[in-house]
Amino acid sequence: MSRNTMRVALLAAGCAALAGCQTMHDTADSVGTAVSNGWNSLWGSSGNVAVAEVKPTQGNTVSGKVEFKQSGSVVRVKVDLAGFSPGSMHGFHVHERGDCSSADGMSAGGHFNPEGVAHGSFDHPPHHAGDLPNLTADDKGQVHTSFEVTYLSVGSGGSDVAGRSVVVHRDADDFKSQPAGNSGPRLACGVIVEK
Numbered sequence: 001m002s003r004n005t006m007r008v009a010l011l012a013a014g015c016a017a018l019a020g021c022q023t024m025h026d027t028a029d030s031v032g033t034a035v036s037n038g039w040n041s042l043w044g045s046s047g048n049v050a051v052a053e054v055k056p057t058q059g060n061t062v063s064g065k066v067e068f069k070q071s072g073s074v075v076r077v078k079v080d081l082a083g084f085s086p087g088s089m090h091g092f093h094v095h096e097r098g099d100c101s102s103a104d105g106m107s108a109g110g111h112f113n114p115e116g117v118a119h120g121s122f123d124h125p126p127h128h129a130g131d132l133p134n135l136t137a138d139d140k141g142q143v144h145t146s147f148e149v150t151y152l153s154v155g156s157g158g159s160d161v162a163g164r165s166v167v168v169h170r171d172a173d174d175f176k177s178q179p180a181g182n183s184g185p186r187l188a189c190g191v192i193v194e195k
């Protein structure tokens with residue numbers, strides 16, 4: 001293989017690895033933009049709210065808060081977490097059991113999956129109701145972001161997040177591997193409680 005051929009091959013591999021990011025970006029643009037047009041009116045006062053106080057699992061450092069707020073058919077997920085390695089990317093899901101009592105977070109069970117479908121990417125059905133975008137830490141090792149989904153609910157309905165948990169994983173979710181995107185051990189867990 002010539003030097004140039006090798007370079008092309010490496011570039012192709014890089015593109016494949018980034019495909020998930022590109023997909024996320026597209027969704028952020030198409031779904032997320034609605035927020036900037038009406039953040040205050042859409043998210044200001046009414047709507048069911050549930051919050052998870054996220055605590056690190058044993059030997060880990062990630063902690064913070066995740067808020068779910070419903071407005072009509074849209075749920076905004078607001079994420080404020082710290083304690084990551086700068087620039088790292090992590091799988092992030094709603095898991096089925098509101099139980100973070102075990103040291104490794106496994107007490108939260110598998111992904112919240114009321115429809116009994118395969119794991120996948122949050123923007124390409126079918127996917128678990130609990131499938132959410134990967135989180136990417138900033139240069140301080142923090143995540144401050146929000147996004148919107150239309151397949152969860154807060155306080156009622158078959159996809160109600162209240163009484164479930166959020167789990168942050170060590171590795172990025174590949175949005176393909178079953179049943180959990182090969183995202184590795186659980187760095188942090190928080191029971192989602194309706195306010």
Ligand SMILES: [Cu+2]
Nearest residue numbers: 092093167169
């Ligand atoms: Cu998970």
